[in-house]
Amino acid sequence: MPVPLYRGFDYLLPPAWTAKARPGVRVRVAFGRRKLHGVIVRAPFERIDTAQDYRAVDAVLDDAPLLGSELIALCTWAADYYRHPLGEVIAAALPGSLKHGAAAVIARPLRWQLTAAGRAALAGLPAHHRVQRAALEALRDGARAAGEWPVAPALRARLLERGWVETVAADSARTATAPDLPALTAAQQAALGELEASSPGFRASLLEGVTGSGKTELYLRRLRAALDAGQQALVLVPEISLTPQLTQRLRERLGDGVLSFHSGMSDSEREQAWLAAREGTASVIVGTRSAIFVPFAKLGLIVVDEEHDPSYKQQDGFRYSARDLAVVRAQRLGIELILGSATPSLESLHNAQAGRYRHVRLTQRVHAQPPPRIRLLDVRGQTLAHGLAPLLLAALDRCLERGDQALLFINRRGYAPILLCHACGWRAACTHCDARLTLHRGRARLICHHCGTQQAVPAHCPSCGGTELMPLGQGTERIEQALANRYPRQRIERLDSDRLGKRHELERLLEDVRARRIDVLVGTQILAKGHDFPNLSLVGIVSADQALYGADFRAIERMGQLVTQVAGRAGRAGQPGEVLLQTHEPEHPLLRVLVEHGYEGLSAALLAERRDAQLPPFSHLALLRAEARDAAQPMRFLHAAREWLLPLPGLQVMEPMPSGMERRAGFVRAQLLIQAAQRSALQRALAATVPRLAELARGVRWSIDVDPADLF
Ligand code: ADP
Ligand code: ZN
Ligand code: ZN
Numbered sequence: 001m002p003v004p005l006y007r008g009f010d011y012l013l014p015p016a017w018t019a020k021a022r023p024g025v026r027v028r029v030a031f032g033r034r035k036l037h038g039v040i041v042r043a044p045f046e047r048i049d050t051a052q053d054y055r056a057v058d059a060v061l062d063d064a065p066l067l068g069s070e071l072i073a074l075c076t077w078a079a080d081y082y083r084h085p086l087g088e089v090i091a092a093a094l095p096g097s098l099k100h101g102a103a104a105v106i107a108r109p110l111r112w113q114l115t116a117a118g119r120a121a122l123a124g125l126p127a128h129h130r131v132q133r134a135a136l137e138a139l140r141d142g143a144r145a146a147g148e149w150p151v152a153p154a155l156r157a158r159l160l161e162r163g164w165v166e167t168v169a170a171d172s173a174r175t176a177t178a179p180d181l182p183a184l185t186a187a188q189q190a191a192l193g194e195l196e197a198s199s200p201g202f203r204a205s206l207l208e209g210v211t212g213s214g215k216t217e218l219y220l221r222r223l224r225a226a227l228d229a230g231q232q233a234l235v236l237v238p239e240i241s242l243t244p245q246l247t248q249r250l251r252e253r254l255g256d257g258v259l260s261f262h263s264g265m266s267d268s269e270r271e272q273a274w275l276a277a278r279e280g281t282a283s284v285i286v287g288t289r290s291a292i293f294v295p296f297a298k299l300g301l302i303v304v305d306e307e308h309d310p311s312y313k314q315q316d317g318f319r320y321s322a323r324d325l326a327v328v329r330a331q332r333l334g335i336e337l338i339l340g341s342a343t344p345s346l347e348s349l350h351n352a353q354a355g356r357y358r359h360v361r362l363t364q365r366v367h368a369q370p371p372p373r374i375r376l377l378d379v380r381g382q383t384l385a386h387g388l389a390p391l392l393l394a395a396l397d398r399c400l401e402r403g404d405q406a407l408l409f410i411n412r413r414g415y416a417p418i419l420l421c422h423a424c425g426w427r428a429a430c431t432h433c434d435a436r437l438t439l440h441r442g443r444a445r446l447i448c449h450h451c452g453t454q455q456a457v458p459a460h461c462p463s464c465g466g467t468e469l470m471p472l473g474q475g476t477e478r479i480e481q482a483l484a485n486r487y488p489r490q491r492i493e494r495l496d497s498d499r500l501g502k503r504h505e506l507e508r509l510l511e512d513v514r515a516r517r518i519d520v521l522v523g524t525q526i527l528a529k530g531h532d533f534p535n536l537s538l539v540g541i542v543s544a545d546q547a548l549y550g551a552d553f554r555a556i557e558r559m560g561q562l563v564t565q566v567a568g569r570a571g572r573a574g575q576p577g578e579v580l581l582q583t584h585e586p587e588h589p590l591l592r593v594l595v596e597h598g599y600e601g602l603s604a605a606l607l608a609e610r611r612d613a614q615l616p617p618f619s620h621l622a623l624l625r626a627e628a629r630d631a632a633q634p635m636r637f638l639h640a641a642r643e644w645l646l647p648l649p650g651l652q653v654m655e656p657m658p659s660g661m662e663r664r665a666g667f668v669r670a671q672l673l674i675q676a677a678q679r680s681a682l683q684r685a686l687a688a689t690v691p692r693l694a695e696l697a698r699g700v701r702w703s704i705d706v707d708p709a710d711l712f
Contacts, residue, residue, distance in 0.1 A: 001029075001031055001036055001038040001087045002036060002037070002038070002087050002088060002090070002091035002099070003031070003036075003085070003087050003088070004085050004087075004088060005085055005087065006085050006086075006690075006691035007085075007691075008041060008042065008086070008087070009029075009031070009038070010052075010054055011027070011029050011054055011055055011056060011057045012054040012055065012056045012057065013056070013057050013060075014056055014057065017057065017060040020060050020062070020063055021040055021057070021060050022040065022065055023040050023041055023042060023065060023067075023069065023072055024039065024040065024062075024065025024066055024067040024068060024069065024071075024072055025039070025040050025060060025061070025062045025064070025065050025066065026038070026039050026040075026060075026061040026062050026066055026098075026101065027039070027040060027057045027058070027059065027060050027061060028057070028058040028059040028061060028101060029055065029057050029058055030055050030058065035058065037061070037099065037100060037101040038087065039066070039067060039072075039090050039094075041072060041076070041086065041090075061101060061103070062104060066094075066098065066104055066278075067090070067093070067094075067295060068278075068295055070295070070332070070333065071093065071293065071295045072090075073332065074293070074325070074328070074329055074332065075089045075090050075093055075293070076089075077328060077332075078318075078320055078325060078328075080683075080687070081328075081683070081706060082318065082319060082320050082704075082706050083686045083687070083690040083691075083704050083706060084317075084318045084319070084320075084704075088317070088318055089318055092290065092293065092317075092318050093290075093293035095267065095270040095271045095274045096267040096270070096271070097267045097268065097271050098271055098274070102271070104271075104275060105275075106272065106275045106276060106279065106281075107268075107272060111143040111144060111145050111167065111168050112139060112143060112144055112145075112149050112156075112165055112166075112167055112168075113139055113142070113143035113144075113165065113166060113167075113168055114136060114139045114140065114164070114165060115163055115164060115165060115166050117162075117163050117164055118136055118139075118159070118163070118164030118165050119140075121136070121162070121164050122136040122137065122140070122164075131155065132155070132159070135149075135151045135155060135156075135159065136159070136164065136165070138151075139165065143168060181253075182217065184214075184217070184221075185214065185364075185366060187213075187214075187362055187363070187364055188214050188217060188218060188362065188366075191207070191209075191218060191360045191361070191362050192218055192221055192222075194358060194360045195207070195218065195222055195338065195358075195360055196222075196225075197336065200334070201334045201335075202330055202331045202333075202334045202335060202336075202337070203336055203337070203358070204327060204330065204331075204336075204337040204338075204339065204351075204356065204357040204358070205336075205337070205338050205339070205357055205358040205359075205360050206307075206339050206340075206341075206344055206348050206349070206351070206352045206357045206358070206359050206360065207338055207339065207340040207341075207360045207362070208340075208341060208342070208344050208359065208360070208361050208362070209340070209342060209361065209362030209363070210342050210362070210363070210364075210365060210371045210568060211342050211365075211371070211565065211568030211569070212365040212366060212367065212371075212568070213342075213362035213363070213364060213365050213366065214362060214365075214366045215305075215340045215362060216246070216249065216305075217366075218338075218362075219235065219303050219305070219338065219340065220249075220250070220253050220254070222301060222303070222336065222338060223235070223250065223254055223284060223301065223303070224253070224254065226300040226301040226336070227254060227257075227283050227284070229300060230298065231298050231299065231300025231301065231335075232277065232280065232282065232283055232284065232285075232296045232297065232298055232299050232300060233283070233284045233285075233299070233300060233301040233302070233303065234284070234285050234287070234291065234292070234294065234296065234299060234301070234302045234303070234326075235250070235284060235285070235286045235287070235302075235303045235305065236287060236288070236289070236291060236292065236302070236303065236304045236305065236312070236322055236323070236326060237286065237287070237288060237305050237306065238288065238289075238305070238306050238309035238311045238312060238529065239288065239309075239311060239526075239529045240262045240263065240264045240288055241506045241507075241510075241526070241529065242305075242529060243260045243262050243264075243286050243287065243288065244260070244507065246286055246305070247259075247260045247286045250284055250286060254283060254284060255283065257281065257282055257283030257284060258282075258283060258284040258285075258286060259273040259276060259277070259282045259284070259285055259286070260273065260285075260286050260287060261273045261274065261277075261285050261286070261287030261288075261290075261291040261294055262287050262288040262290075262291070263288065263290070273285060273287075273294075274294055274295070277294045277295060277296050277297075278294075278295040278296065278297060279297060280296075280297030280298060288311075288322075289311065289312055289314060289322040290322070291322075292322040292325045292326055292329065299329075299333055299335060300335050300336065301335060301336045301337075301338070302326045302329065302330050302335065302336070302337045302338070303337075303338045303340065304322075304323050304326050304337070304338070304339045304340065305340050305341075306340070306341055306529065307323050307339035307340060307341045307344065307345060307348055308341045308343050308344055308345040308348070308561055309529075310558070310709050310710075313707075313709040315709065316703075319703070319704075319705045319706070319708075321707060321709075323339070323345075324707065326339075327339075339357065342564060342565060342568055342599070343560065343561040343564045343565060343599045343603075344603070345557070346557055346603060346606060346607055346610060346616075346617055347616065347617045349603055349607065350607060350617040350618075351617075369571055369576055370576070371567075371568060371571075371598075372539070372567055372568075372570045372571050372576060372577035372578065372579045373579065373595075374563065374567050374579045374580075374581050374594070374595050375578070375579065375580050375581065375595070376581050376583055376586050376591065376592075376595055377389055377391055377392060377580050377581060377582045377583065378583065378586040379582045379583065379584060380584055380586075385482060386474055386478050386479060386481075386482035387410075387473070387474040387478070387479065387482075387542055387543070387582075388479070388482065388540075388542070388582075389582055391580070392540050392580050392582060393486070395538055395540070395578060395580060396483075396487075396520070396538065396540070399537055399538040399578075400487060400490055400519055400520070402537070403535075404535050404536070404537040404538065405513070405516065405518065405519055405520070405521070405533055405534075405535045405536045405537070405538075406519070406520045406521075406536070406537070406538040406539070406540065407520070407521050407522075407523070407527060407533065407536055407538070407539045407540070407566070407569060407570070408479055408483075408520065408521070408522045408523075408539075408540045408541075408542060409523065409524070409525075409527055409528075409539065409540070409541045409542065409562075409566045410474065410475065410476055410479055410522070410523075410524065410541075410542040410543065411524055411525055411544075411546070411562070412438075412473075412474070412475040412476065412524070413438075413449075413475050413476050413477070413496040413497060413498050413524055414438035414439060414440045414447065414449075414475035414476070414477055414498070415438075415439045415440055415441040415442075415471055415474075415475055415477040415478045415481075416438070416439045416471030416472055416473050416474055416475060416478055417436060417438050417439075417472070417473045417474075417475060418436050418439075418471070418472035418473055419436075419437065419439045419446060419457070419469055419470070419471055419472070420469070420470050420471075420472045421461035421463060421464060421466050421468070421469055421470075422466065422468040422469070422470050423461060423464050423466030423468060424461060424463050424464040424466060426461050426462065426463035426464065428446050428458075430448035430450065430451065430453055431453070432448070432451050432453055432663070432664070432665050432666045433448055433450045433451050433453075433661060433663055433664045433665060434661050434662050434663045434664070435448055435449070435450050435661060435664075437453075437455070438475065439457065439471050440477065440498070441471075441477055441478075441481070442477060444456065444457055445457065450661060450664050450665070451664060451665035451666075457469075474542065476494050476495075476496045476498075476522050476523060476524060477494065477498075479522045479542060480492055480493070480494040480522045483520055483522065487519070487520070490519035490520060491512075491517060491518050491519050491520075492518075492519065492520045492521075492522065493509060493512070493513075493518045493520070493521050493522070494521075494522050494523060495509055495521055495522070495523030495524070495526055495527060496523050496524040496526060497524070497526070500526075506526075509521075513533055513534075514532060514533075514534055516534065516535055521533075525562055527566055527569070528561075528562050528565035528566045529565070533569050536569055536570050536571070536577065537570060537571060537576075537577050537578060538570065538577070538578050538579075538580070539566055539567055539569060539570045539577065539578070539579045539580070540579075540580050540582070541563055541566060541567075541579070541580070541581040541582065542582055543582055543583065543584075544559045544562070544563055544581060544583065544591075545583055545584055545585055547559030548585055548588055548590070548591065551660055551711070551712075552660075552710050552711050552712065553610075553613075553615050553711070554709070554710065556590055556602075556606060557602075557603070557606055560590075560594050560599055560602040560603070560606075561599070563581060563594065564594075564598070564599040566579075567579040581595070590602060590605060590606075593605050614675075614677070616707070619675050619676065619677055620675070620676050620677075620678070620679045620682045620707070621673060621674065621675055621682075621707065621708060622673075622674045622682055622686060622704060622705065622706045622707075622708070623671055623672070623673055623674070623704075623705040623708040623711060624638065624641055624671065624672040624674065624693075624702065624703075624704055624705075625659070625669065625670075625671045625702060625703050625704075625705065626638055626669070626670055626671070626672075626700050626701065626702045627664075627667040627668060627669040627670070627700070627701050627702075628667060628668060628699055628700045628701065629666060629667060629668070630668070630699070631668045633668075633698070633699060633700050634656075634668055634669060634670035634700055635656055635670050636700075637696055637697060637698070637700040637702065638656035638670055638671070638672040639656055640696045641672060641689065641693060641696060642655075642656060642672060644688075644689045644692075645674060645685055645689060648681075648684070648685040648688065648689075649681060650676050650677065650678055650680075650681025650682075650684075650685070651674055651675070651676050651681060651682065651685050652674070652675040652676065653672070653673075653674050653675075654672065654673040654674070654675070656670050656671065656672045657670060657671060657672075657673075658670050658671075659671050659712055660711070660712040661712065667701070671711070673711070674686075682706075686704065686706065690704050
């Protein structure tokens with residue numbers, strides 16, 4: 001049942017349905033006073049407890065299991081591993097309409113074709129039946145989609161009635177006319193050789209290649225091989241914005257059977273793609289995180305693009321990692337898995353070094369020019385104009401004079417993160433969170449980025465009445481405005497989540513970038529995600545210093561990935577790129593490693609640090625979070641949970657601590673970190689305690705996060 005309870009429920013099955021009711025079939029049942037849709041997970045007709053008063057199933061919805069045994073097993077594995085109620089996991093695996101009991105019917109696009117009778121009729125049809133003849137002749141060379149057969153509905157109906165034409169389902173798995181394949185470079189050829197297996201069965205490869213090194217081309221070759229072997233494939237991407245581009249590129253090469261699956265699609269579009277994958281007519285599904293739960297008739301390959309991306313981890317509710325589940329799924333199915341990235345996660349690098357994955361590298365770009373070097377810009381003591389140093393501005397001037405494009409990266413949206421009273425030092429703060437309000441000038445609002453609270457920008461300081469309120473620090477909006485003032489004739493645009501409220505806004509912006517209608521793009525980490533800029537020769541990183549003091553142990557890994565990915569956008573079209581990174585910490589050892597030895601050097605240094613500190617991937621973590629309006633409750637709950645965990649073997653249970661941001665959206669938050677050298681010890685401990693935590697909760701909202709992506 002789709003409820004947050006760590007158990008299943010038993011119902012009586014009326015005899016008429018015993019044949020249909022198998023695991024994976026949906027049922028409608030009374031649950032409390034509601035009617036809910038659930039999925040049968042265990043074969044019925046087991047022992048009946050005569051002392052219990054069972055309710056009867058209302059209806060059995062499917063004739064055949066909607067979820068196959070592979071998917072039920074995957075959901076069960078995920079529920080156990082992430083300690084999340086199985087009913088909610090299964091609900092997460094079903095697209096919206098199917099979750100709510102809709103019939104699982106594939107709406108097939110129909111095609112029209114001539115019958116044998118129609119062919120005969122056409123031969124004998126008198127010439128003056130011109131309209132009929134034309135309609136039939138249009139089908140003489142093969143079936144046509146409705147849109148390609150422009151015939152009036154009345155005539156269509158008449159021809160159908162006479163049995164001269166018929167409808168057939170369009171074969172969505174049609175293969176495309178084989179386009180010319182680019183000849184692989186020597187490096188690609190070598191990498192492809194490594195990806196290809198000597199024997200069938202599970203094999204995982206970490207494909208590490210700088211941006212533009214031709215990873216996608218290699219995915220395409222492996223996808224083609226899977227399809228040729230009669231198998232289907234799943235391609236995971238971190239971001240919705242990447243699915244249309246990649247789907248299009250895959251379609252051109254692999255045919256119409258390539259379908260998308262992501263949250264930007266309507267419920268029915270998602271449902272149709274899901275069903276097509278399940279029945280085997282979709283050859284490839286390109287999707288975001290939740291696509292890891294799409295069922296396949298004959299899955300043969302999973303590709304996880306940009307495998308390091310944090311968005312593969314769901315950050316609320318059922319907190320799973322789609323990347324990690326991809327590994328599990330491929331392993332259970334005994335199939336091929338490719339994890340691709342220019343900046344692999346430390347987890348995957350560690351797995352590769354331990355021999356669990358093959359480590360396949362592409363070190364050169366396809367189009368010869370070397371990846372850009374990053375230069376540190378020491379901004380200490382410099383006069384900054386809205387956060388931009390003179391050297392960066394000079395580089396921008398030169399870039400725009402050449403008619404090239406530039407990109408400025410700053411990981412903060414809004415105008416300024418702080419609004420300060422110059423007279424008394426007051427700073428605008430959120431009343432619900434331990435956080436400052438961010439100034440958004442365009443909307444003339446102060447907004448809390450943690451709970452969404454908004455207010456008007458005050459004209460006077462609420463504390464002293466002073467009128468000199470100054471924005472401190474910068475966000476994308478401020479940089480955009482500063483540049484718009486400096487370069488009035490150039491087109492400056494901003495790309496961040498505030499900007500992307502409208503549908504298709506991103507596609508429109510990126511199209512403008514590709515068509516070179518935009519000269520400077522200012523944006524957040526959205527910029528790092530695999531978009532093509534044809535004429536980009538300068539990348540400016542306004543600051544990455546925040547990460548150097550970040551409380552999270554992954555902060556520098558993330559920073560290194562972001563900086564490398566953003567830098568990788570530069571100089572793609574045959575010209576070397578320039579990358580400038582502003583910092584107040586030019587001597588920081590890890591920043592120096594990044595600049596001098598690239599991400600590879602940084603990741604090696606970070607892995608050594610993690611090993612010394614026994615942090616992941618050299619140990620395993622789970623984070624128990626708790627929050628309540630009453631300040632004392634979360635700590636009380638976590639201390640009680642800790643008492644349960646302490647006697648269990650193989651664990652290190654830390655003291656409960658207030659969360660990094662202790663108050664958010666009116667709730668006081670705290671957390672308990674549980675660490676184990678062995679995954680199995682952690683799993684056993686969580687299995688023994690988490691399902692019973694509700695007994696301790698008493699008004700506390702809590703959640704368990706296995707392999708947390710951040711520790712806030
Ligand atoms: P990545 O996925 O590593 O960023 P892509 O596969 O997208 O790299 O390749 C980068 C660019 O080079 C693309 O425009 C692609 O079409 C082109 N490309 C890739 N492989 C070849 C090749 N062997 N010959 C010519 N062009 C190629
Ligand atoms: Zn004041
Ligand atoms: Zn807030």
